[in-house]
Amino acid sequence: MFNKVVLVGNLTRDIELRYAQSGSAIGVSGIAVTRKFNVNGEKREETCFIDIAFYGRTAEIANQYLSKGSKVLVEGRLKLDQWVDQNGQNRSKHSVQVENMEMLGSNPNSQENSAYAQTHQQSFEPYKNQNSKAKTQTQQKNQNEEKIKEIDVDAYDGDDSDLPF
CATH class of the missing domain: 1.20.5 (Single alpha-helices involved in coiled-coils or other helix-helix interfaces)
Known part of the structure; x- marks a missing residue:
């Protein structure tokens, strides 16, 4: 099977950096990706908000140089996160586990x-x-x-x- 995602967008929040017990860095943020299109000559746009996670040295670099609003290209894989909320309901969401990143604009x-x-x-x-x-x-x-x-x-x-x- 093949699981690869490439997104270009702006970070929706500053990166939250923490460290696992092994000492590996984990950075969590979100990205907003906007698609512009025409419907019957009317210009429209649709924005998708996606949670992303950086790991290792990439997480540290992202935390150092990126902040809310930074334009970035991320390449990675989709991951399905599942949990049970406080009310006992099963919840799930997709997120992107970033494998490569490229900073596209300056803040x-x-x-x-x-x-x-x-x-x-x-x-x-x-x-x-x-x-x-x-x-x-x-x-x-x-x-x-x-x-x-x-x-x-x-x-x-x-x-x-x-x-x-």
């Missing part, structure tokens, strides 16, 4: 993310400057080539006295 409230973004942008500035210098030099070269007039040598028949050189 504007995070100092670490904004510092990373500033450093990352500065590293590309020299490339942009070199690229713009190269474009300017190419434009100047093209303008210089346009200033040179072409001389049609065949227009001068046999009389060498009228040649401009």
Whole structure:
């Protein structure tokens, strides 16, 4: 059997990090996934809220860098959770056990993310400057080539006295 889920959405709450008796990290949160579609020309959207769980080092990283509203891609498997509530009723829900994750956006409230973004942008500035210098030099070269007039040598028949050189 095959059980694989890939979701892209925003976290609905901060990650709740705890540790198992074995010392392994477990992070629990939720993700909101929105689907946009048209019905008879009317734009609609449907949002699905799904509980997710991170494990091990992934849970620690997610807890450190992600918070409510963070955009994330998660890949994992569906798990059916079953329990009996306080009234004795059988309850169940599906959740996603995250195996891989990719952080897709930066959280504007995070100092670490904004510092990373500033450093990352500065590293590309020299490339942009070199690229713009190269474009300017190419434009100047093209303008210089346009200033040179072409001389049609065949227009001068046999009389060498009228040649401009």
